Amino acid sequence: MKELNRIATTFKESIFSEISRTANEFQAINLSQGFPNFHAPEWLLELARESVNENHHNQYSPSSGNNGLVHELSEYYKRFYNLDYQTNEITVTAGCTEALYCAATALLNPGDEVLLFEPFYDSYLAISQLAGAKAKFITLEKPEFKINASAIEKNITNKTKVIFLNNPHNPTGRVFSHEELNIIAGLAIKHDLFVISDEVYEHLVFDGKRHTPIATLEGMKERTFTLSSLGKTFGVTGWKIGWACGPEVMTKALRNIHQFNVFCANHPFQFAAAKALQKIDQYIPEFKKIYEDKKNLFVNSLEKSELKIIKPEGTYFAMAELPAGKSDVDFCLELIKEKGVAAIPPSAFYQESNEGSKMLRFCFAKDNDTLNRAIERLI
Ligand SMILES: Cc1ncc(COP(=O)(O)O)c(C=O)c1O
Structure with missing residues (x-):
């Protein structure tokens, strides 16, 4: 063989x-x-049942996502974070996992380097390696698990292309402060790096804290993929409805991968997701x-x-x-x-x-x- x-x-x-x-x-x-x-x-499960009963929902959606869901996501980012993602900057994916794969593959070439904060969600390393990139690791030291500028900077070379950020952070439970996000943003801008920001726990923040997408920081939207999904927020990880938002040129590359990967996310649950987002507030x-x-x-x-x-x-x-x-x-x-x-x-x-x-x-x-x-x- x-x-x-x-x-x-x-x-x-x-x-x-x-x-x-x-x-x-x-x-x-x-x-x-x-x-x-x-x-x-129960109301969410009912939305899914109703959607499956509509026969035409059970066929392919447009590759980039059901138009209604893409529109709701655009509205959602405006309402929650004052982030202006147009519909041509949003792609619906098979969970955040597929968004991560498409984002990494859309950005990386063999020989590029990526920065991972460890502990890290295990898919980041695997998808970087599959794209032929080399990972460098920045340890978030226990028990504070804080982001530190010099620890990041000493790992940046002229081959560094992408920083993976997970905020709120699995497994440490950290919600990175504005100061820490500013460190990442400053280095990403200074060294012209992309950020793949996995925000699946965006609504699981405690003690009056608020989640801040790194794309809201000055100069970051144009170099960031903001990823999230329905799974954690609505307690339906098996639905596998996720999304990737980013500038049009980055989104075009991501959509090219997505169309040859799954073509589209499952359609009936995209309809249910669109209705769920109308009730999210x-x-x-x-x-x-x-x-x-x-x-x-x-x-x-x-x-x-x-x-x-x-x-x-x-x-x-x-x-x-x-x-x-x-x-x-x-x-x-x-x-x-x-x-x-x-x-x-x-x-x-x-x-x-x-x-x-x-x-x-x-x-x-x-x-x-x-x-x-x-x-x-x-x-
Ligand atoms: C940090 C992180 N990102 C992504 C995912 C997967 O998201 P999805 O189920 O939407 O593919 C998980 C699931 O545990 C996770 O913890």
Whole structure:
């Protein structure tokens, strides 16, 4: 047999699959997976049912997205962030995951370099490598996980092209401050870099904080892909409706990839997504309250445990520092087998630093009964 793709064959089964398998085997309470175990709002599910019943919704949409949804997204960015994305600057994708792939492939050539803040969402490295780019890593040091200008600048070379930003940040729960976003913006402008900004947790921000898309900073809209999706905000990760917004010239390249990748995102759920966005202003306060309560319940209760929780500012994840001398994968497997609770060993989100092996990541997007049972076992 001839050689398969050299990069694809280096990707391994992730630790997440091993954890899920072991969690199932020991019937552990699963706080590892990044999605809710409770129902999405009934009105939203009804929108999907109604949409599927319309026969013509069940065929392809335009490749760049259903016109109604693209229009609603344009309105949404204006209303929420005063960001003016025209319809020719918006592409509907198969979740943010496909938006990330298309954005990276649209920008990168073999030999280019990308900057990743570690811990990082694992797809950023894989898609950069598939595009032939080399990744450089900037460790956000625990427990503050702060962005630091000199740590970024010393990794910039004349080959650097893209900075991946995830804000609010999985897995640390950081919501980067204006000052930190200004550091990234300043360096991106100074060195003429693109930013791929993954904002899927944009509405999961706590304690009165507000999310700021980096594209709203002066000089940034013209060099940024702003990506997000419906999955986290509406609790429907399986719908896989996401989007990418960026200047027309960048969007054209992204759409070229998207048309030969999936052609279009699933159409009936795009109609439902458009209607959901019409209701998002009323929905968000209630959504935020549900998650803020879950965050408080989990974080405050775990103060009594041997795990030192790092309070998240956003997302539905919380990192916890392990007792000295423990390492994440072993601790995780022990926790499943002995206490019946599954978490994620975050070393999987690091490439250079070994800080990840001293922590665990918990997902608190679970119904209160599940959370309370897990807390009882953890404290
Ligand atoms: C940071 C981040 N980006 C993207 C995604 C995937 O988004 P989607 O489900 O819309 O593809 C996730 C899912 O966990 C995520 O945590």
